[in-house]
Amino acid sequence: MKYKLGTYAVAAVMAASPVMADLVFPSLSYRTGPYAAGGIPFADGYADYFTLLNERDGGIGGVETRVLECETGYNTEKGVECYEATKGEGSLVYQPLSTGITYQLIPKTTADGIPMHTMGYGRTSAANGQVFSHTFNYPANYWNGASGAINYLMSQGDIAGKKIALVYHNSAYGKEPIRTLEELSEKHGFELMLVAVDHPGQEQKSQWLQIRRERPDNVIMYGWGVMNQVAIQEAANIRYPMENFIGIWWSGSENDVLPAGDAANGYKALTFHGVGSDFPVFDDIQKYVVDAGKAAGAGDQIGTVLYNRGLYAAMLAAEAAKTAQEIHSTAEITPAMMRDGMEALEITEAKMAELGLPGFGPSFSVSCENHGGPGLIGMTQWDASAGTWSLISDFAETDMEVIQPLIDADSASYASENNIEAGC
């Protein structure tokens, strides 16, 4: 009897243990709530890429991948709960997909030794790897976005003496570019006009009346959710020229422009990755994932901006895992090894072409000092009649002369607040 009970106990413990054979990639998704329309395509793209690797390549380095999805509803408390609930499963890297969750998880992931990737969001100064050892935000951050917008405007003509408005979500996220834009305004001689929009942004009449009165030459928007759609509609209502209206990448998906219909034609948005589905990898996704009935969603989001972003995040995670396997000469990597892989990640044009994503994103490499990548930014534009985004510029450098001191100052303040000794 004792022998039997012992056997059952061992079996139960074994059954309860994480399946170490899989490479686990948690996905803190939000398929419900006010931001579900943005969360679903990202989560689908992220999951579908790993399904593709399993179906086509047998996983990464011969080990199958497993996407562990946990619903956050874009809620910070739920996001932290998801992290606590999934970290014991052998999770290799977290994509919190929310600036609020990122701020909560920075100290936790560092203490637990699990890397976190916040691509195009989160704490910008996490680009300083000497302070933020386990947080990565390559290939671009909010401050690169602000500088990228100004650089683009400068490429179109002189901006000295012009008035540029920032319409921003009145939250930590929306306020991120203010300091950078203030510095850039001083450097290039343009006037910065700040226009805040409270959450959720369903009513913006006052803000757009102000813009109509003060007639800024350009408007840059850092919005999210319903704020984007209402802002684009209000801009169209006051006949603000769409060509002069630029959104950050979280204000530049199909969701944001479709409700305004033809009026959104010509609206621009920053990006750090390619648009559309004209890449070989999408043929493979169709064949191995969608046609096989293994797609995370209905398969109708492929090629949309946010699906592509999710797929790009998954690709970068998979490449970092491959790098980790090479560095440590083992296929079954741990979170600590994954962190090493992320810090040694190198994305080249040749590698992107080999992955079926030629020219989809910029070439870059990550280092211990620089967890933020090169911050190369491109510009996209919406064609309402075709219903497509087009990349209308190359991925161009941003003003690191302005951004780097800001990153250094903010990360130094974080280090002193948290008694972190910076170094590699």
Add this chain to the structure above:
Amino acid sequence: MSDQLIYASEVFLNGLMAGVLYALVALGFVLIFKASGIFNFAQGVMALFAAMTLVGIQSGQVPFAHLINAIFGTKIHHFGWEVHSIIAIILTVLVMILLAWMVQRFIFKHLVGQEPIILFMATIGLAYLLEGVADLMWGSEIKKLDVCLAEGACLPQGINVAIDEATYNLFGYGFFIDNLDITATIIAILLVTALVIFSQYTKQGRAMRAVADDHQAALSVGVSLNYIWILVWSVAGFVALVAGIMWGAKSGVQFSLSLIALKALPVLMLGGFTSIPGAIVGGLIIGVGEKLFEFFMSSGDLAGALFGFTMNATENWFAYVLALIFLVFRPQGLFGEKIIERV
């Protein structure tokens, strides 16, 4: 006229228009509260559900398509036809009546006589349930709303050129008034007139008022409480549809529509929970108040010169502050009933 005064006049007019939109949401709350004493937390979600249903029917979407496809492995999404806006609105109203019947049959019938807080909690549950059902039924992507009565006669959006030109000729500055807001104002006037006529001059309306005054007395003279509550929830569902159309035309039909309820709360606090005129007047005061305050505080020439600083994004909190100031002087709201309980 000074520039600031001209701009303030434009803001004032836009505040009135915004107030009408707030009042449209608040009306639904008032109708249900007045007839049943229930503060319907689900009113915003009802607007979302109604607007999603309208777009779904219009575009010929198969309800629960994702669920059906997931269970049966099919790939159906659309019926392949499009439905005219008027027919779609009629069908949506029928769906809202069905919803009213279900709410009454499965929730409130079992809660008759319970404390108001229990009924309120039930509406919170209803809100979450309805959110999930709406997503499951029609999908969570953002949908463009086009309500067209005839070819080329769709809900208008954008600047009203006649007002722009007239004010430009008068003041040298053209006022911006959104055509959608003007349409919403006309619809709100018609809606309130219809509601007043219905409640004052029809048998059902009088029965509704009788239940609102004293439901036990109404029961004793043969008024069916069940029928009246279904009627009230149906009317509130119709008002939710109108609010959903007006707000959905601005932002697209999406989950955030349910949050418009937040805009109605200060209106209700100010106007009173039991008065239809209160909802309208409250909406106008809140709309004008918050817009003028935002204009004043964000202007360097005004707030900057007076206080040495400017503020943005004041509308959300200022609406509540304004309502609270009114409450200090009239706790029952502007038009609410004064409740006196003697010990």
